[in-house]
Amino acid sequence: MLSRVADSIYWMGRYLERSENYARFIDVNFNLMLDLPPSEKEQWEPLITATGDRELYISKYENFDRFNAIYFLAFDDENPNSLLSCISKARGNARTVREKLTKESWEKLNEAYLFALEGKRKKIWQFEDPRGFFTEVKYSIQLLYGIEDNSVARTEEWYFRQLGQFLERADKTSRILDVKYHVLLPSPDEVGSTIDILQWTSLLKSVSGFNTYRRIFGEISPSGVVDFLVLNKYFPRSIFFCLCEAEKCLYKISDSSGHGFTNSAEKALGSLRSQLEYYDVSDVINYGLHEFLDNLQIRINEVSNAIHQNFFKIEHDQSFQQMDQ
Secondary structure, three states: OHHHHHHHHHHHHHHHHHHHHHHHHHHHHHHHHOOOOOOOOOOHHHHHHHHHHHHHHHHHHHOOOHHHHHHHHHHOOOOOOHHHHHHHHHHHHHHOOOHHHHHHHHHHHHHHEEEHHHHHHHHHHOOOOOHHHHHHHHHHHHHHHHHHHOOOOHHHHHHHHHHHHHHHHHHHHHHHHHHHHHHHOOOOOHOOOOEEEEEEHHHHHHOHHHHHHHHHHOOHHHHHHHHHHHHOOOOOOOOHHHHHHHHHHHHHHHEEEEEOOHHHHHHHHHHHHHHHHHOOOOHHHHHHHHHHHHHHHHHHHHHHHHHHHHHOOOOOOOOOOOOOO
């Protein structure tokens, strides 16, 4: 496969996953607002901070109110990581490899793009409750995943898209979890209080993991949520699960045995996956949750850089498509 084609498909997977997760980011805050007492103020600044685009935001806006935050995260053309920007770039990449996609996938991707564009035209960010729009964006992308699961051959193209999707999901799950670190409680005494538990519950709902968590862990606790979202072997949005799936994709692409490593990308990803495999939740807590997630995001970026060096830089030396976060 041409490295140009692999690059486009890999980033199509990452951009689609990123746009879906930005819809989830906004859902996090709306769930938090609904569960908090009326006396508590909305907190949008933590969400911007967790995305890694705080500097760009404060260069454009004077405050962190709801309208500015939603517009920036969802529709701002100058934010390269906004939901609309990511869907647009996924569509642009798909167009360059149109012959590699099924007709149904291409049509569904176009529908998702036009729907997101319509949200900007109708100024959906000014709605009192725009959650229906963002839920529809999530479902559109999940439907696209479903169509591809049932219509695309498991060749290199498939594994490159899956590789991008799972690496992006691991990164964004870490950022959704990091939102809780940045959300301020009324006072330090509120740690472990009803409000604290409500925030952890809202976070689980934002990744569609609340019911699964309750079946596995029962009572909501900070360490249980961290264990579930970072280290769980079976939940498809946990960081460990995503890294395992990404590693399988790399082995398929390299046609390697699945033991050890044959290139620097496999080495970087295998090292990160094995570290999590032998961690338990006390290791994460003792490291410091925010510090642990920061380090994790850096190492995922290193894996992505190694993938670029090994698979995409062979025939051309184009700039990275993603914005560092």
